[in-house]
Amino acid sequence: MGGGWAAALLFGVGMLLLAGDGAAGVGNSCFDCHTMHHSESGSTMLLISGCVGCHSHEGPETVVEMGAARIPIVYNTGGPPDAMLAGGNFHWVVTMGDQYGHNVLGVSGPDQYLATAPGGSAGCANSCHQSLALAEVHVPGGSLALDDGCQSCHGSVKHHRPERPPGTPADAETGWYRFLKAPALHGFAANKPGVGGIGVADWERHADSDHHNIYLADDGSNNPTQRSLSRFCSGCHQNFHTQVGRATPWLRHPTNYAIPDRGEFAAVIGAAYNPQVPVAKPDLYSHQSEVVEAGDQVACVSCHRAHGSPYPDMLRWDYSQMRAHQGGEAVGNGCFFCHTAKDA
Ligand code: HEC
Ligand code: HEC
Ligand code: HEC
Ligand code: HEC
Ligand code: HEC
Ligand code: HEC
Incomplete structure (x- = not known):
């Protein structure tokens, strides 16, 4: 493709974008992010960088200004965030x-301890279900070369999505919650919805009980319109899925499970929402009540971070400090936020 032709195309689309009513999700000059000549790995989008390049930063900051745009940083290369x-x-x-995060192509090599996603049962050798760090993955009908591993989870990337009032639930047009959707490598994935939720504008850099992301709860069904983040995680970690009812012992901690309004949990219902221990909400339109409500569910992200954390197993807090009945800094946090009778 000739540079001149591509530039003309880009400007053509730019005029449309500027003239259209949907404001671009990114607010500054095209040249900040696009190049007219050389593009990262020959991408047809003519971008100055790939996902990892734009979303990494050498300094400790996790929201970096680029003209009018703010870039959320997920990999601080020079030191901890x-x-x-x-x-x-x-x-x-x-x-x-390797235990401290997902091993993702462009950031790290394959996990040396885990040859597949724990709890995974999808099979499909050399696929994203086995590793997120492979440069070439098997997909139904062939294989595919990847530039980075981010799209194994972020399969609906739409930086130029229309702007919506704060608090609007994510949908297909806006690329779903944080662009999370199974990549359209499978026939079924193309028609499957992505993850539901409401993302807070600073990605929780400063979170408190009334300023945080809202995760959509699971509806308990097995239908393909399921949009909870926990169900999304279970796309690769199948066996860590909900156990409906209590007939079988939990394989793992109950997930997609409503916190009951009884026993030690009664004290959680009505408590201020704690962004250190998020729960998923059944109704995104009634999230205004910034407390844990009856029906709110334990989710994978109640305990884990999606990318990585300073603790083994990508946990949100230091599990080694969660000793029953010993008090200390863990009181009211981590496991004890819900298991209120086990801390002090
Ligand atoms: C802050 C960075 C940034 C800025 C500024 C930016 N873009 Fe983009 N653009 C991206 C990224 C990242 C993609 C890749 C995929 C995606 O998100 O759709 C993209 C994709 C595109 C695409 C292909 C996909 C689509 O949505 O149609 C076009 C065309 C495009 N940009 C044009 C422009 C024009 C014209 C401008 C200036 C008005 C502009 N961009 C400004 C980051 C930016
Ligand atoms: C040219 C720089 C650039 C590139 C390349 C880029 N991003 Fe972004 N990204 C941004 C900026 C700026 C924002 C914040 C503004 C916005 O949300 O559009 C952003 C936002 C995001 C968000 C948060 C969306 C939300 O709901 O707030 C995700 C997720 C994301 N990018 C993933 C990706 C992935 C995956 C890729 C590779 C396919 C990628 N980005 C490539 C600049 C970039
Ligand atoms: C696209 C597939 C995929 C999705 C989706 C996915 N994972 Fe994983 N996960 C993996 C693979 C592969 C491994 C093993 C290798 C590694 O750590 O990267 C893994 C490992 C893990 C580990 C163990 C980390 C370690 O290295 O010891 C945890 C914890 C985990 N995932 C939690 C989650 C959570 C929580 C979500 C949802 C936010 C999620 N995963 C979504 C593929 C996935
Ligand atoms: C295993 C799945 C998975 C992989 C792989 C992955 N992400 Fe994410 N990402 C998520 C999830 C889930 C969230 C939402 C986290 C939340 O809200 O709790 C997220 C959130 C984000 C955000 C918004 C900031 C934040 O922390 O909420 C950005 C930006 C982003 N991802 C970029 C990337 C980039 C760049 C890569 C590749 C280096 C990547 N992601 C790889 C699952 C993944
Ligand atoms: C109540 C807290 C909690 C919830 C909810 C939770 N986990 Fe975990 N998870 C843990 C802890 C703690 C560990 C550390 C190992 C252990 O004690 O089993 C762990 C370990 C893991 C591992 C690593 C297992 C291994 O063999 O290396 C994966 C993968 C994982 N969790 C995925 C998930 C997924 C996916 C979900 C949602 C379906 C989820 N977890 C829900 C607390 C939780
Ligand atoms: C977001 C709330 C929440 C968090 C955080 C949480 N739990 Fe739970 N836990 C629950 C609920 C709800 C149940 C199911 C209780 C019931 O229905 O009787 C449960 C059940 C359990 C059980 C009994 C499982 C069974 O087989 O019956 C154990 C053990 C447990 N949790 C340990 C932990 C540990 C350890 C942590 C921290 C790593 C933790 N929990 C964090 C809400 C939570």
Whole structure:
């Protein structure tokens, strides 16, 4: 493709974007992010960088200004982040070891301990279900070369999505919650919805009980319109899925499970929402009540960070400090936020 032709195309689309009513999700000059000549790995989008390049930063900041745009940083290369965003950070999987995060192509090599996603049962050798660090993956009908591993989870990337009033639930037009959708490598994935939720504008760099992301709860069904983040995680970690009812013992901690309004949990219902221990909400339109409500569910991200954390197993807090009935800094946090009778 000739540079001149591509530039003309880009400007053509630019005019449309500027003339259209949908404002671009990014607010500054095209040249800040696009190049007219050389593009990262020959991408047809003519971008100055790939996902990892734009979303990494050498300094400790996790929201970096670029003209009018603010870039959320998920990998601080020069040292730990000063305040991590909701998904955590890939810093520790590189500096501390493979247990501290997802091993993702472009950030780290394959996990040396895990040959597949724990709890995974999809099979499909050499696919994203086995590793997120492969440069070439098997897909139904062939194989595919990848530039980075980010799109194994972010399969609906739409930086130029229309702007919506704060608090509007994510949908297909806006690329779903944080662009999370199974990549359209499978026939079924193309028609499947992505993850539901409401993302807070600073990605939880400064989170408190009334300023945080809202995760959509699971509806308990097995239908393909399921949009909870926990169900999305279970796309690769199938066996860590909900156990409906209590007939079988939990394989793992109950997930997609409503916190009951009884026993030690009664004290959680009505408590201020704690962004250190998020729960998923059944109704995104009634999230205004910034407390844990009856029906709110335990989710994978109640305990884990999606990208990585300073703790083994990508946990949100230091599990080694969660000793029953010993008080200390863990009181009211981590496991004890819900298991209120086990801390002090
Ligand atoms: C802050 C960075 C940034 C800025 C500024 C930016 N873009 Fe983009 N653009 C991207 C990224 C990242 C993609 C890749 C995929 C995606 O998100 O759709 C992209 C994709 C595109 C695409 C292909 C996909 C689509 O949505 O149609 C076009 C065309 C495009 N940009 C044009 C422009 C024009 C014209 C401008 C200036 C008005 C502009 N961009 C400004 C980051 C930016
Ligand atoms: C040219 C720089 C650039 C590139 C390349 C880029 N991004 Fe972004 N990204 C941004 C900026 C700026 C924002 C914040 C503004 C916005 O949300 O559009 C952003 C936002 C995001 C968000 C948060 C969306 C939300 O709901 O707030 C995700 C997720 C994301 N990018 C993933 C990706 C992935 C995956 C890729 C590779 C396919 C990628 N980005 C490539 C600049 C970039
Ligand atoms: C295993 C799946 C997975 C992979 C791989 C992944 N992400 Fe994410 N990402 C998520 C999830 C889930 C969230 C939402 C986290 C939340 O809100 O708790 C997220 C959030 C984000 C955000 C918003 C900031 C935040 O922390 O909430 C950005 C930006 C982003 N991802 C970029 C990337 C980039 C760049 C890569 C590749 C280096 C990547 N992601 C790889 C699952 C993934
Ligand atoms: C696209 C497939 C995929 C998705 C989606 C996915 N994972 Fe994973 N996960 C993997 C693979 C592969 C591994 C094993 C290798 C590694 O750590 O990267 C893994 C490993 C893990 C580990 C162990 C980390 C370690 O290295 O010891 C945890 C914890 C985890 N995932 C949690 C989650 C959570 C929580 C989500 C949803 C936010 C999620 N995963 C979504 C593929 C996935
Ligand atoms: C109540 C907290 C909690 C919830 C909810 C939770 N986990 Fe975990 N998870 C843990 C802890 C703690 C560990 C550390 C190992 C252990 O004690 O089993 C762990 C370990 C893991 C591992 C690593 C297992 C291994 O063999 O290396 C994966 C993968 C994982 N969790 C994925 C998930 C997924 C996916 C979900 C949602 C379906 C989820 N977890 C929900 C607390 C939780
Ligand atoms: C977001 C709330 C929440 C968090 C955080 C949480 N739990 Fe739970 N936990 C629950 C609920 C709800 C149940 C199910 C209780 C019931 O229905 O009786 C449960 C059940 C359990 C059970 C009993 C499982 C069974 O087989 O019956 C154990 C053990 C447990 N949790 C340990 C932990 C540990 C350890 C942590 C921290 C790593 C933790 N929990 C964090 C809400 C939570």
